[in-house]
Amino acid sequence: MKKFTIAAALAVLAAPAFSAGHESTQGDAAAGEEQFNRQCVACHVVQNAAGEVLAGRNAKTGPNLFGLAGRPIGSIDGFRYSDGIMTLNENGEVWTEAMFIGYSQNPTDWLRETLDDRRARGKMAYQIRDEAEAYDIYAYLATFAE
Numbered sequence: 001m002k003k004f005t006i007a008a009a010l011a012v013l014a015a016p017a018f019s020a021g022h023e024s025t026q027g028d029a030a031a032g033e034e035q036f037n038r039q040c041v042a043c044h045v046v047q048n049a050a051g052e053v054l055a056g057r058n059a060k061t062g063p064n065l066f067g068l069a070g071r072p073i074g075s076i077d078g079f080r081y082s083d084g085i086m087t088l089n090e091n092g093e094v095w096t097e098a099m100f101i102g103y104s105q106n107p108t109d110w111l112r113e114t115l116d117d118r119r120a121r122g123k124m125a126y127q128i129r130d131e132a133e134a135y136d137i138y139a140y141l142a143t144f145a146e
Contacts, residue, residue: 025069025097025139027132032140035133040065043126046144054144062124068095069142084111084120100138104128 036055043062046055054066063076074081074089081089088111093099102110107122114120128134 025135025142027097027135027137027139029136029139029143031133032136032138035128035137036140039126039128039133040137043124046141048144049146055140065141066144067146068100069097069138069145071095073099080123082111082121082123084115084117084122087115087117087120097135097138097142100141101131101134104134104137105131 033055040062041056041059043059044056044065045053045059046066047053047058047064048066056065063079063081071094072089073093073095074085099114102114103122103124105128107124107127108120111120111122112118128137
């Protein structure tokens with residue numbers, strides 16, 4: 001009975017982390033905000049449906065990252081994704097923490113491995129070198145949801 005009570009209490013305490021479209025992440029969102037402003041703003045923006053820029057500048061080189069966590073890969077209307085990203089979209093893949101970390105650290109190699117296609121290429125040239133920083137950036141982006 002005691003084990004059940006502890007398990008139930010942990011489930012109740014964990015519920016807010018998984019509600020409202022936010023997923024639990026390994027990263028630190030506050031550190032991720034700093035890293036986003038250093039590494040991502042030149043190409044990406046976080047802009048909600050109302051057009052408010054919530055993070056970054058009005059960069060349009062890369063797709064809008066609003067609602068990235070759990071969003072179907074390659075799903076921003078009007079953005080021209082690589083063929084590899086579109087293959088993942090057609091396969092119904094969504095952005096998870098693991099997918100984001102792999103892609104952001106080496107887009108082309110990750111696509112080639114994920115798709116088992118040595119010709120696959122990512123359009124994103126930038127690579128987040130530090131894995132911990134990639135986790136932090138994902139944690140920050142996961143705070144932006146519908």
